[in-house]
Amino acid sequence: MSLDVQKMSDTNKPKQPKFTLEFKQDAARLVIDKGYSHQQAADSLEVSLNALGRWVSAERNATAGPSDKKPTLSDRRWTRWRTNWTRPIAP
Numbered sequence: 274m275s276l277d278v279q280k281m282s283d284t285n286k287p288k289q290p291k292f293t294l295e296f297k298q299d300a301a302r303l304v305i306d307k308g309y310s311h312q313q314a315a316d317s318l319e320v321s322l323n324a325l326g327r328w329v330s331a332e333r334n335a336t337a338g339p340s341d342k343k344p345t346l347s348d349r350r351w352t353r354w355r356t357n358w359t360r361p362i363a364p
Contacts, residue, residue: 292320300325301332 292300303314304325315325 290320292324297328298332301328304329305332 300314300318300320303309303318304311309317311322311325311329315322318325
């Protein structure tokens with residue numbers, strides 16, 4: 274009985290739209306190159322602000338050169354852990 278209920282609830286879920294990579298890149302370029310705010314671009318393209326923010330971040334990371342990339346939080350934690358781990362222990 275519970276399986277039937279589960280199947281029925283799955284059919285009532287709205288389908289998530291699928292956007293092509295080109296669409297996502299073009300949407301991100303509106304913010305990065307054209308100077309649109311995130312909200313303006315999201316409204317004009319009728320996409321969620323959250324999705325557009327992810328696309329902009331991904332596009333910025335993809336176009337950043339190796340020297341432009343800031344260390345992420347996990348990179349900094351790893352460096353701190355490695356430094357503390359390899360530090361000699363005083364007798």
